Amino acid sequence: MCLTPRKNGSRNFLTMQSSWRWRAMIRFRLYFDKDKETAWLNEMSGCGWAMNGFFAGFYRFEKCEPGEYTYQIDFGDELYSVSDEYRGLMEDIGAEIVALWGYWIILRKPAAEGPFELYTDPESMIEHYTKIRRMFKAVTILELVGLFIEIGCGMDGNMFGWAFAVLIAALVLVCINAVIRTNEVIAELEEQKSGIAAEKNGRYISVLLPIGLLINSGLIMIEESVSSFISYPLHFFAIIMMAVGLVQTMRKRK
Incomplete structure (x- = not known):
């Protein structure tokens, strides 16, 4: 959807000049x-x-x-x-x-x-996406190492350790989805190259899981400055969201 500037007379921080039309x-x-x-x-x-x-x-x-x-x-x-x-x-x-x-x-x-394409044949595209998949796998491993470190900090009584552990867990799930998505792209390209249909059995992680983890991470970070009447319902909402996401993940296949 294209953006339409609104002439509301207020100064928008996204606007780099004062005319009605954004530049x-x-x-x-x-x-x-x-x-x-x-x-x-x-x-x-x-x-x-x-x-x-x-x-x-x-x-x-x-x-x-x-x-x-x-x-x-x-x-x-x-x-x-x-x-x-x-x-x-x-x-x-x-x-x-x-x-x-x-x-x-x-x-x-x-x-x-004229047209702008970087990779036009299946072989070069497979190589391209294989490099991307390798990067996401490496990032996932690094994040898992960081996750265990933050869990250790949390077990020592550091609440920020738990907050960052939950945050990193959300990023791990996102990266896993990226790996799954890249696997499917590579499988489709291999199918184009060989003409043999590839089996697609990837299971995506529901977006509700990392969103719920992000909400919980933020709440842990600001828990001391937020009333329990606000934080407890939000924690409960995030947990319900994660439970629904878990059910969706178990049922959903691409």
Whole structure:
């Protein structure tokens, strides 16, 4: 859905100038699926908003002609860096590196210059998604190590240890879903390559589980400053949400 500026006379912190018509804005999103992120960026471009910066989930946009740019997201080999060879290759195809975040590379190309695709054959796409899956698996392992460390802190009486343990548990579930999703993409590509139908038996974790964990984590962090009349019902609500999510996870198959 395209954004429509409202002339309400108030100063919006997303607006970079005082005229009624917005020229720049910032939106916050967390994506663990690069295909959905790419689709969203291209949707925003189609609405006249060109993404030109990124930091920790905050996307910066500037006004552009609707559909002026086509975006793609690549996965590099170095943290927050690309080689001169890679930069030269992107320049050769008319693509611009908009942002680097971790191993992720956000690129764009003027739509007038034609289609923008980074990987066009199943072999290169399988290699691409295999690298992404490897990264999510490594992050999951690191998060599990952190989870056990925070649990140890919590058992020593540190409530923030429990809060961070619950927070990390939510991130672990999200990363597991990312691995499952990437496995299915690779399976579909292998099917295209070989012509043999692949069995799809991935079970996604319901989004209610990590959301419930995040709510509980936040409540543990601010428990001492919030009345029990507020915190207890919210804890109960989060637990019910997690229970429903667990049931959905056990029943749901993609």
